[in-house]
Amino acid sequence: MRELPLLEARAIAKRYGDTPVFAELSLTLQAGELVALIGESGSGKSTLLNCLAGLDHIDAGQVLLQGQDLALLDEAGLAALRRDKLGFVFQAFHVLPHLTVRDNVGLPLLLQRRRDPARVEAMLAAVGLAALGERMPRQLSGGQLQRVAIARALVHRPALLLADEPTGNLDARHAEQVLQLLLAQVREQGVACLLVTHSERAAAHADRCIRLG
Numbered sequence: 001m002r003e004l005p006l007l008e009a010r011a012i013a014k015r016y017g018d019t020p021v022f023a024e025l026s027l028t029l030q031a032g033e034l035v036a037l038i039g040e041s042g043s044g045k046s047t048l049l050n051c052l053a054g055l056d057h058i059d060a061g062q063v064l065l066q067g068q069d070l071a072l073l074d075e076a077g078l079a080a081l082r083r084d085k086l087g088f089v090f091q092a093f094h095v096l097p098h099l100t101v102r103d104n105v106g107l108p109l110l111l112q113r114r115r116d117p118a119r120v121e122a123m124l125a126a127v128g129l130a131a132l133g134e135r136m137p138r139q140l141s142g143g144q145l146q147r148v149a150i151a152r153a154l155v156h157r158p159a160l161l162l163a164d165e166p167t168g169n170l171d172a173r174h175a176e177q178v179l180q181l182l183l184a185q186v187r188e189q190g191v192a193c194l195l196v197t198h199s200e201r202a203a204a205h206a207d208r209c210i211r212l213g
């Protein structure tokens with residue numbers, strides 16, 4: 001028997017006003033799978049990620065995370081699901097400006113009431129930011145901020161990682177470092193990862209590609 005998909009979208013549709021972004025879109029993601037989401041600018045990749053995370057409402061269809069239909073959850077239920085199961089790397093990082101780098105990375109663990117300083121340090125080291133834990137976000141470069149966002153998205157060992165161009169601001173060396181980190185989470189921890197990317201190099205690491213538009 002086939003394993004229950006970690007994430008399943010069934011014939012979902014999204015429009016803004018009268019303008020459809022996508023329709024009849026179905027996808028599944030299994031634990032331990034890295035899937036690249038590709039498509040031209042404006043094809044709806046970020047919108048799809050937001051819909052899969054329950055951050056944006058769909059107009060038709062169903063999204064199921066570990067069999068749970070997101071539409072049946074209220075806002076508190078959705079927030080708890082995101083807190084416990086999901087890591088999200090936003091295109092705009094959404095790093096909190098008044099917290100240090102270390103506290104930004106530790107935030108998901110704090111929200112789950114399970115502080116783990118060693119895990120936070122390990123994630124900082126994994127993204128090459130071990131020396132910058134005490135810095136404030138305004139003292140970081142764009143690429144460093146992106147790596148903070150990646151460490152924060154993984155620190156609580158989510159079952160699902162939705163990553164919106166996580167290597168977009170990085171030089172080749174750091175992009176490869178981040179890709180290897182994502183791959184390790186997928187292969188060793190069984191994380192399911194949907195990776196939005198314009199990079200052929202990043203897409204080449206994926207098990208499959210889904211194209212929008």
Ligand SMILES: Nc1ncnc2c1ncn2[C@@H]1O[C@H](COP(=O)(O)OP(=O)(O)OP(=O)(O)O)[C@@H](O)[C@H]1O
Pocket residue numbers: 016021039040041042043044045046047048
């Ligand atoms: N809040 C919104 N209101 C109206 N239209 C929106 C909104 N958000 C996105 N759109 C439109 O929906 C379409 C898809 O946008 P989206 O950001 O998902 O694309 P994308 O594939 O992620 O693009 P990029 O690669 O440039 O990040 C675009 O045409 C965009 O203008």
